[in-house]
Amino acid sequence: MLLSLFQYQFVQNAVIASIFASIVCGIIGVIIVEKRLIMMSGGIAHTSYGGVGMGYFFGFEPIIGALFISVLAALGIGYIKRRGGTRSDVVIGLFWSLGMALGILFIAMMPGYPPDLTSYLFGSILSVTRGDIYFMAAFTFIVVLVITILFSYWEAYMFDEEFASIIGIKTAFMEYLLFVLIAMSVVVLIRVVGIILILALFTAPTAIAGLLAKNLKLRMVLSIMIGSLFCFAGLWLSYVLNVASGAAIVILSAIGYLFVYITFLIKSKLRNEIN
Amino acid sequence: MIYATNGSGDCKNAVSIKNLTVKYRETPAIAGVSLDVLEGDYLGIIGPNGGGKTTLLKAILGLVTPSCGKISVYGRKPGKSEKLIGYVPQISALDKAFPITVRQVVQTGMLKPNFTLFHQYTQKDKEKADEYLKRVGIYKLKDRMISQLSGGEFQKMLIARALAVEPKLLLLDEPTASVDASSAEQIFSLLSELNQSMTIIMVTHDLLAVSSQVKTLACMNGRLVYHGGTQLNEEIAKALYGYPLDLLKHGGMQGI
Ligand SMILES: Nc1ncnc2c1ncn2[C@@H]1O[C@H](COP(=O)(O)OP(=O)(O)OP(=O)(O)O)[C@@H](O)[C@H]1O
């Protein structure tokens, strides 16, 4: 019965979209968790809602608007963080709500019946189109490429940014690049889990992989695999129960993380008792 | 290598600092510091917590921007002196849970400033890293995760990483802070040996080490209170810590 589902174009698209989503989450998730940029990524994601609204209002593809605004937010937050003046979490909080507010404003100003935005907010993996797939493929490719070709430098940057900058590595450039990659990842993820639920997919697979994998590459690969597992399972749940894919994926991720975490806790307890 | 020589910079100076003031927001952390460090010197910097020792090192590294004054490192501006300086930071700032092995950390010191696409560490890099690990005495830990190191082992790994830069100047920020007496001794004897081929600036709270190890001494307490030979006298001690030398020598110096 499961196999017969694959005849449907929308199921094929959903599966491919899940894979792309897991790849960017696995790679970028590991970096942002390590660099403590989770809230900043949440900020970029939510700001992109302004872009979605803009797209609807001016009549272009909302996802292009999301890309544009989230890249802008990434560079803006990055610049203010680097300048140091204001505390960066203040700025992130401001961008976060401002983006959402702009989205609401644009939608409200649209003439006629307002469009349904739940698919952008909560994800709608079963309605991913071939066009969306090409779009996601392009950005996944960019993210993977940029991380791979500079992998040694990312490793040094993540472990000790200060030291990396002292030996002359252009860490400011890398930071901006990372922020733009986060923005691109957000755009890949919007159709799958939605703006509001992105953070769970950035963090849960990474956290589980962090408990299991002992080196950075392995941690990324494992995150990708765990992420795909959650996405496929969520996709199936979303189809069977007819709920938003984002919600299904996030709930499964959280349960998965708790399960692994508790298993580890019990295991270490047992080991202590034996010793 | 070719170094740009500027007219005013003395070639014999590894570091030359003139009237340096560094502020965080409005409050100055260090003010009016002028200090020349000769090539081949082994300078110890002491002073109370918050005395501006780390800030001085960061200014030399170009990590903080001076609000006035001038620094040159081998005739270059700070921040433009990549690959001339090896730096051993205070370890508390680093994430010990990061998934990386000891040897991989040392290898990061060998990265060149310009991006090489698809960079991979070569067999030669590995052998060089092992060489540095032998030098600091933790070769047998080369494949360990850094999360499994003790404080002293971690410190030695950071020294190995700084050596991997092949620097002319080595800056160390409290290299013996979390280290037992015998490891501290090992680190100090290693530094003495290294000093034969490179200039060293070391921040420390270990006053005993200062008098026996370093060649010259600087005392920081917001400003440069003293710079010269290693014999501390009453007046300086008072200016530095606010109480006489005797107390310093007999009281727990680590706590200062
Ligand atoms: N990032 C910062 N922002 C604001 N103030 C700072 C910062 N770093 C240091 N300071 C202040 O500058 C002064 C000098 O600090 P610094 O770290 O250089 O002292 P230190 O001599 O290294 O002290 P310690 O012995 O505790 O390491 C302190 O008063 C400190 O509060």
Ligand SMILES: [Mg+2]
């Ligand atoms: Mg300090």
